[in-house]
Each structure stands twice: as C-alpha cells, then as structure tokens.
C-alpha cells in the first residue's frame with residue numbers, strides 16, 4: 630500500500646453529524662441509495678447465482694441529531710462483501726442498527742435474476758431476466774419481503790369478443806411481493822405467476838413456438854383484473870405465504886397508457 634493510503638486522520642476534526650438539530654423533527658429513513666454491489670442469491674437448480682444489486686440502506690434518525698454517519702453504511706456492507714444474501718440480511722440489519730445507533734434499519738436489494746426457460750414447442754433454451762427485490766427491515770422484530778417482477782402476455786377478452794378478427798394483446802408486468810414463513814424459491818414464485826397469465830414470455834422463440842404462444846394467449850384472454858385475481862387465488866393456496874401484494878400493469882397496445890390493478894391480502 631502506498632504512503633498516500635496510510636495517511637493518518639488529523640487529531641481533531643469537527644463532527645457535524647453529531648451536532649444538535651433543534652427543529653424537533655425525527656427522520657424516518659436516511660442513508661445511502663443506489664449502491665452497485667455484488668450479491669449471491671440462492672438458486673433452486675444451481676445452488677447459487679451471482680448477480681449485481683442496486684442497494685439502498687437506511688436507518689431512522691432521532692430529532693436531536695443533525696446527521697447520520699453515511700460512511701458507516703458502506704463499512705457494514707464491505708464487511709459482508711464475500712456474500713451478501715438473504716441469509717445474512719438480518720445480521721447486516723442488526724449491524725446497521727448498532728453501528729448507526731438507530732432503532733430501525735432498512736435494506737433493499739434490487740437485482741436481476743436469471744432463469745433458464747425452454748420454448749414451448751421447440752424446447753430451445755434461453756435465459757430470462759426477472760427484476761427482483763429483497764426488502765429487509767429490523768426494528769423490534771425482523772421483517773422480510775421478497776419481490777419479483779414478471780413480464781407476461783395479456784390478451785383482452787373484450788377485444789376478442791367484439792372483434793371480427795384478432796384481439797389486442799400486450800406485454801404486462803406482474804409485480805408480486807410476499808412475506809412467508811418458510812423459504813419460497815424465486816423460481817416457484819415466478820412460475821406460479823406465469824401460469825396465471827394469458828401466456829408467459831420467453832427470450833427465445835422459434836416459428837413453431839411463436840404460433841403456440843399466439844394461440845395460447847388467444848385461448849386465455851385476461852383483463853388486468855383477471856390477472857391479479859388469478860395470482861391471488863394461487864398465492865392463497867400456498868400456506869407458507871402469510872402476506873402478498875400483487876400488482877399488474879398492462880402496457881396497452883391500443884392506448885398510450887397502461888391498465889393497472891392491485892390486490893393486497895394475507896393467508897391468516
């Protein structure tokens with residue numbers, strides 16, 4: 630290491646963060662946002678998947694402090710650089726609380742997750758990217774939410790009914806958040822949602838597959854309401870899921886706006 634890196638910090642430096650604020654306003658979340666960082670996600674078929682997350686780390690700040698200690702968030706993160714994953718989220722949150730002296734810590738990992746899919750007829754393999762998120766909060770107790778955004782095809786039942794030919798169809802994004810009592814694989818959660826759509830989407834389709842997905846969507850018309858209801862029924866049937874929030878956005882092909890629906894519920 631060069632001498633430059635070994636320089637000592639001057640003996641006395643003012644610590645602005647520790648000074649008092651007199652406005653009597655506590656802050657709900659303060660910290661660092663959008664840090665790019667490698668993480669490891671448990672993979673149902675390959676044990677582990679290495680990916681890169683955008684990370685948000687926040688704590689609460691009592692009213693009397695001027696500022697939080699931004700550098701300590703990164704220090705906590707760096708202590709776990711070898712394996713940030715769902716298993717040590719609780720540990721990281723506990724360390725954030727203790728290093729920052731806060732009552733509440735919040736950690737969000739937003740990352741692409743890849744699953745190999747096979748085209749429906751040709752069986753051609755391809756990797757699909759799903760945007761996923763893990764949201765952990767540690768206050769008196771630990772709370773964990775798993776989120777996946779799943780692109781699917783939706784085909785409009787009204788359009789099919791009233792039109793002499795065709796039906797408008799589009800790509801939709803179903804965003805599912807769950808709390809669970811026993812581990813749920815991202816692979817399973819994603820498959821449950823894809824099974825509810827007019828048709829799944831794929832990264833790679835040959836002509837015979839394209840015909841199959843076109844006809845599958847036509848045979849399974851779905852309003853945005855049908856999508857969130859179908860996913861609700863599915864998640865209600867999974868006993869480990871204690872809470873869910875299901876959102877669906879259809880990027881309408883006949884409008885320059887989206888159709889949207891949301892259901893939040895629980896199994897208890």
Ligand SMILES: Nc1nc2c(ncn2[C@@H]2O[C@H](COP(=O)(O)OP(=O)(O)OP(=O)(O)O)[C@@H](O)[C@H]2O)c(=O)[nH]1
Pocket residue numbers: 644646695696697698699700701
């Ligand atoms: N609280 C706060 N810090 C900020 C902000 N923007 C930049 N910083 C910087 O975050 C750094 C401070 O982090 P600290 O963790 O307090 O640094 P430190 O006092 O050297 O570290 P400790 O000794 O662990 O407290 C400084 O460089 C600040 O200027 C801000 O909006 N709020």
